[in-house]
Amino acid sequence: MKLSVWTYEGPPHVGALRVATAMKGLHYVLHAPQGDTYADLLFTMIERRDHRPPVTYTTFQARDLGSDTANLFKTACQNAYDRFQPQALIVGASCTAELIQDDPGGMAETMGLPVPVIPLELPSYQRKENFGADETFFQITRHLARPVERNAQISANLIGPTALGFRHRDDVTEVTALLEEMGIAVNVCAPYGATPEEITRLGAAHFNVLMYPETGESACRWMERELGQPYTKTIPIGVGATRDFVTEVAEIAGVAPRLDTDRLRLPWYAASVDSTYLTGKRVFLFGDGTHVAAAARIARDEMGFEVVGLGCYNREMARPIRALAKEYNVEALITDDYLEVERAIEKLAPELILGTQMERHIGKRLGIPCAVISAPVHVQDFPARYAPQMGIEGANVIFDTWVHPLVMGLEEHLLHMFRDDFEFHDAAGPSHHGGHAPKPEETEAPEPKRQSAEVIWLADAEKELKKIPFFVRGKARRNTEIFAANQGVQEISIDTLYEAKAHYAR
Amino acid sequence: MTRPEALRNTRTGTENLPPVKGCGNAPILKQRGQHEVFCGLTGIIWLHRKMQDAFFLVVGSRTCAHLLQSAAGVMIFAEPRFGTAILEEGDLAGLKDAQDELERVVADLLARRSDIRQLFLVGSCPSEVIKLDLARAAEKLSARYAPKVRVLNFSGSGIETTFTEGEDACLAAMVPVLPETDKRHLMLVGALPDVVEDQALDLLAKLGIDDVSVLPARHLESGVAVGPNTVFALTQPFLGGTHAALERRGARHIPAPFPFGEEGTTAWLSAVAREFGVDQALFDAVTDAPRARAKMAVAKAAESLSGKSVFFFPDSQLEIPMARFLTRECGMAAIEVSAPYIHKSIVGPDLDLLAEGPVLAEGQDVDLQLDRCRTAQPDLTVCGLGLANPLEAEGMATKWAIELVFTPVHFYEQAGDLAGLFSRPLRRRQMLRLEAAE
Numbered sequence: 001m002k003l004s005v006w007t008y009e010g011p012p013h014v015g016a017l018r019v020a021t022a023m024k025g026l027h028y029v030l031h032a033p034q035g036d037t038y039a040d041l042l043f044t045m046i047e048r049r050d051h052r053p054p055v056t057y058t059t060f061q062a063r064d065l066g067s068d069t070a071n072l073f074k075t076a077c078q079n080a081y082d083r084f085q086p087q088a089l090i091v092g093a094s095c096t097a098e099l100i101q102d103d104p105g106g107m108a109e110t111m112g113l114p115v116p117v118i119p120l121e122l123p124s125y126q127r128k129e130n131f132g133a134d135e136t137f138f139q140i141t142r143h144l145a146r147p148v149e150r151n152a153q154i155s156a157n158l159i160g161p162t163a164l165g166f167r168h169r170d171d172v173t174e175v176t177a178l179l180e181e182m183g184i185a186v187n188v189c190a191p192y193g194a195t196p197e198e199i200t201r202l203g204a205a206h207f208n209v210l211m212y213p214e215t216g217e218s219a220c221r222w223m224e225r226e227l228g229q230p231y232t233k234t235i236p237i238g239v240g241a242t243r244d245f246v247t248e249v250a251e252i253a254g255v256a257p258r259l260d261t262d263r264l265r266l267p268w269y270a271a272s273v274d275s276t277y278l279t280g281k282r283v284f285l286f287g288d289g290t291h292v293a294a295a296a297r298i299a300r301d302e303m304g305f306e307v308v309g310l311g312c313y314n315r316e317m318a319r320p321i322r323a324l325a326k327e328y329n330v331e332a333l334i335t336d337d338y339l340e341v342e343r344a345i346e347k348l349a350p351e352l353i354l355g356t357q358m359e360r361h362i363g364k365r366l367g368i369p370c371a372v373i374s375a376p377v378h379v380q381d382f383p384a385r386y387a388p389q390m391g392i393e394g395a396n397v398i399f400d401t402w403v404h405p406l407v408m409g410l411e412e413h414l415l416h417m418f419r420d421d422f423e424f425h426d427a428a429g430p431s432h433h434g435g436h437a438p439k440p441e442e443t444e445a446p447e448p449k450r451q452s453a454e455v456i457w458l459a460d461a462e463k464e465l466k467k468i469p470f471f472v473r474g475k476a477r478r479n480t481e482i483f484a485a486n487q488g489v490q491e492i493s494i495d496t497l498y499e500a501k502a503h504y505a506r
Numbered sequence: 507m508t509r510p511e512a513l514r515n516t517r518t519g520t521e522n523l524p525p526v527k528g529c530g531n532a533p534i535l536k537q538r539g540q541h542e543v544f545c546g547l548t549g550i551i552w553l554h555r556k557m558q559d560a561f562f563l564v565v566g567s568r569t570c571a572h573l574l575q576s577a578a579g580v581m582i583f584a585e586p587r588f589g590t591a592i593l594e595e596g597d598l599a600g601l602k603d604a605q606d607e608l609e610r611v612v613a614d615l616l617a618r619r620s621d622i623r624q625l626f627l628v629g630s631c632p633s634e635v636i637k638l639d640l641a642r643a644a645e646k647l648s649a650r651y652a653p654k655v656r657v658l659n660f661s662g663s664g665i666e667t668t669f670t671e672g673e674d675a676c677l678a679a680m681v682p683v684l685p686e687t688d689k690r691h692l693m694l695v696g697a698l699p700d701v702v703e704d705q706a707l708d709l710l711a712k713l714g715i716d717d718v719s720v721l722p723a724r725h726l727e728s729g730v731a732v733g734p735n736t737v738f739a740l741t742q743p744f745l746g747g748t749h750a751a752l753e754r755r756g757a758r759h760i761p762a763p764f765p766f767g768e769e770g771t772t773a774w775l776s777a778v779a780r781e782f783g784v785d786q787a788l789f790d791a792v793t794d795a796p797r798a799r800a801k802m803a804v805a806k807a808a809e810s811l812s813g814k815s816v817f818f819f820p821d822s823q824l825e826i827p828m829a830r831f832l833t834r835e836c837g838m839a840a841i842e843v844s845a846p847y848i849h850k851s852i853v854g855p856d857l858d859l860l861a862e863g864p865v866l867a868e869g870q871d872v873d874l875q876l877d878r879c880r881t882a883q884p885d886l887t888v889c890g891l892g893l894a895n896p897l898e899a900e901g902m903a904t905k906w907a908i909e910l911v912f913t914p915v916h917f918y919e920q921a922g923d924l925a926g927l928f929s930r931p932l933r934r935r936q937m938l939r940l941e942a943a944e
Contacts (some may be wrong), residue, residue: 001565001591001607003615010572033631035545035664038573040892050899052892059541062634062665076540083873095567096631096665099598124567125595 006338006358008313008376012122013094014039015132015215019140020090021053021163025195026140027086028055029077031069031097031104046379047164056080060097070102074111077104081113088144088196089113090136092120116196118143128336130214130288130314133162137191138218144199147227150206154253155185157205157223159231160216161192166291166375168192170388171211175236178391179209182249182258191215203227207252211235211390214288214314236390237294238398239266239302259392266395270303278304278403282475284350285310286333286341286359287374289317291389293324295354295373298398300328309333309348311341313356338362349474352406357381367470369405373398455484461492479504522769522834525861529826530854532866535844539871542892543821543846544908545664546672547628548577552912553676554587556697559623559725562588563615564662565608565638566630587622589615593632604636608643612657622655623726626676629661656726658683668846670744670822670911673697677721681751684721687731691717692778693757695749696742699914700724706741706765706917709775712792713784721748732757739778741765741916743856744823746849763855764827767835767921768800773855796918803922804835807929812837814885814932820844820870821890821907826853828888828910830860836925840864841882844875886932903931 020028021043037057043049058076060069091108105119118139122132161168176186187205188198208231210220220231230252236245250257283305285292289312299305311333312321318334325332333344342362353363353370357378363370388394468476483500484492550562564570571590591611596602627640640659647657660679662672719730734756743764762777763770779789816838818825825845832838844867887904894904915924
């Protein structure tokens with residue numbers, strides 16, 4: 001048993017729902033009790049979808065358990081087929097149905113439905129949402145895709161985008177345009193927008209673009225093996241990664257690399273003098289492995305930040321994220337425990353968090369600005385405007401999104417100079433945020449006198465520390481404590497504070 | 507059903523007479539199919555805010571945890587007083603003793619949250635299916651942590667409870683452990699927003715009814731007790747189990763329509779006043795002003811509602827009192843009124859006031875019900891969050907039902923807000939002009 005307050009991922013059948021909802025002409029019959037239908041609102045409310053997800057929940061109750069839940073499943077399955085006339089069915093169990101062991105897949109196969117029936121085995125008590133999506137799409141591909149003649153024109157499939165994904169809708173548009181510039185057509189985009197009939201034609205493409213390894217990697221590996229289609233390994237998020245992606249695609253497709261950078265603004269915006277205040281900002285990264293890896297490169301190489309910590313919640317990505325952390329000289333945090341992430345952020349006291357909606361709330365509590373880079377998603381992550389993460393426009397969007405929560409250049413200086421102005425003070429947060437600014441914890445009153453085992457803050461030094469604006473105070477406190485510990489100093493005075501400042505000057 | 511017939515009993519300007527024939531004995535349509543409803547765990551979202559020293563520990567799966575964080579639509583990031591002990595492979599395979607595991611989780615939890623005085627172990631679908639004995643666990647834990655912490659259990663599982671039945675199960679679990687009293691007093695039963703609860707207590711005090719306790723109380727040590735001289739009034743229509751548990755303790759129920767709208771609040775208060783022998787002059791003196799205010803406020807919203815038809819999908823069991831309010835005070839015509847369960851002993855007085863005509867349905871086959879709804883093309887459809895946007899996209903105006911349990915809607919001062927919840931979607935559709943000018 002594991003105590004959980006908030007979760008980064010839902011159960012695996014929610015992953016299957018994300019695939020089913022993204023597709024057209026597919027229906028999911030889910031053996032589940034009433035209440036599991038809450039998942040519908042993820043799509044109709046958070047993503048504002050205008051259709052019910054194509055799912056039938058069998059809705060068994062306690063009184064059915066002793067008698068005939070199997071028959072209930074068959075009836076629901078037949079009714080779903082009759083009503084929705086899908087091109088293919090996926091069938092499976094939610095966590096509770098897994099316990100009663102009715103074998104939905106086996107039952108559905110014996111029903112003689114005139115369309116392909118794809119059984120799903122998603123172990124609810126071991127795995128989570130991303131696995132569920134990846135496995136479901138893999139099974140759909142494995143059951144439906146067959147070797148077919150390649151298209152005359154060079155073409156690629158876009159693999160991985162799902163319903164309820166972080167900016168998947170707009171990434172698809174952006175990547176389609178990137179490929180088009182090189183004269184490469186999109187054969188099928190899947191699961192997002194694909195029908196089962198289109199899945200059978202996946203093999204007509206010359207290669208696959210794996211957009212999101214979390215949800216598409218198993219299918220890409222299978223297609224590489226069975227259909228002879230290589231797939232791209234670079235995720236085109238950020239300027240450097242987009243350039244690498246173009247190079248990789250050109251090599252695989254045997255075409256000339258081409259990237260139209262007319263609309264690319266990130267490099268100039270990052271180089272322009274007003275951005276110097278971004279230099280060395282300490283950032284903490286957390287999210288799904290793919291987005292964190294991309295964000296780390298952008299943060300360091302394209303924004304000039306200092307990455308002080310990073311991690312991911314999906315264990316499937318633990319290995320690459322650990323390797324990445326080593327490259328950045330930080331320790332990787334691999335956990336799905338939100339409280340553990342909060343403790344890590346508190347300890348590192350970054351100046352900016354790049355995380356998920358969970359970290360946004362952690363940031364609110366700790367008074368640290370946060371920009372969202374990854375699922376799990378919130379209604380705010382489905383903006384009305386075009387806001388991709390991938391490609392040229394994605395880089396522009398990322399620059400704006402990451403800078404927005406910060407106090408800006410000159411304002412930062414003024415706050416240092418006149419921090420006691422009654423209207424214009426640091427506790428009010430960035431002035432362009434109005435009442436929604438991140439606020440520091442209540443004047444730090446609840447904060448206990450820092451008396452870590454090694455060092456004690458003298459009253460004068462503590463007072464001096466408070467004169468430092470809140471958005472750098474955490475860093476100053478931490479640097480001073482580390483400095484004192486390294487120097488073998490037990491008590492921190494004003495002098496220690498300024499010696500530490502000089503020591504860490506950059 | 508034709509509209510004029512259904513509108514027969516609507517606002518007459520003065521007092522509404524009861525309908526010639528109400529829905530008390532109307533046939534009830536029962537279909538079996540997919541339900542589009544929440545499970546009882548959802549009640550934890552408001553119960554944990556209401557009971558300020560309680561913690562709700564769901565013993566369940568990742569799905570339960572995901573539901574709790576998704577159901578409210580937004581996450582409540584003040585450290586919530588609820589959590590999920592997620593069952594893992596080892597717990598199911600019998601490799602670990604579930605009772606020991608639970609004790610370990612509870613020990614961690616109570617060590618971290620010393621402010622917790624009541625702990626609810628909440629059963630879920632998986633814990634029910636593997637027959638995890640939470641009653642025994644609660645008993646053992648109670649013995650260990652008494653008197654500091656009281657541990658109770660109830661089920662919020664989807665195989666046994668629908669949405670608001672979770673609150674019912676929780677309150678029913680509290681009844682057997684309430685202290686015994688012989689005192690003659692009134693108990694209000696049902697979780698209300700604090701501001702509404704205060705208004706209700708104030709109205710009752712002005713009527714001279716001072717000895718009132720509330721279940722659930724905001725804190726454990728609020729002295730709620732029960733006995734043969736307790737009379738109780740329900741403020742929510744979904745409390746069938748709690749009703750039965752209180753009767754088992756010797757308390758007596760005051761049947762009444764539910765306190766929604768001017769008429770419902772007056773009828774509810776009169777029933778209580780009659781029980782306590784309050785004279786009519788005092789009753790009028792106390793209620794005249796708020797009644798007038800409520801009527802005025804409802805009348806404004808009713809301008810957009812009057813003459814319009816409404817269709818209720820089953821959700822919170824509030825559907826029947828709401829249909830009564832909308833048809834009798836706002837001039838609407840009900841086409842279909844469905845509820846997850848219809849406890850006639852509780853909603854009987856509301857059914858009697860609801861004029862015959864609408865289809866009454868209990869339970870659900872959501873696909874068949876959607877067919878009926880599309881055929882009827884109601885002016886307003888009251889439904890859950892999973893259906894609202896899809897129906898809007900088909901051109902139908904909807905009111906998402908969950909707002910009815912998350913918004914202060916009871917008693918006189920909220921009557922206008924309640925009507926406003928229903929009129930806003932209609933007004934909004936009138937306001938939006940998204941086509942080209944020509």
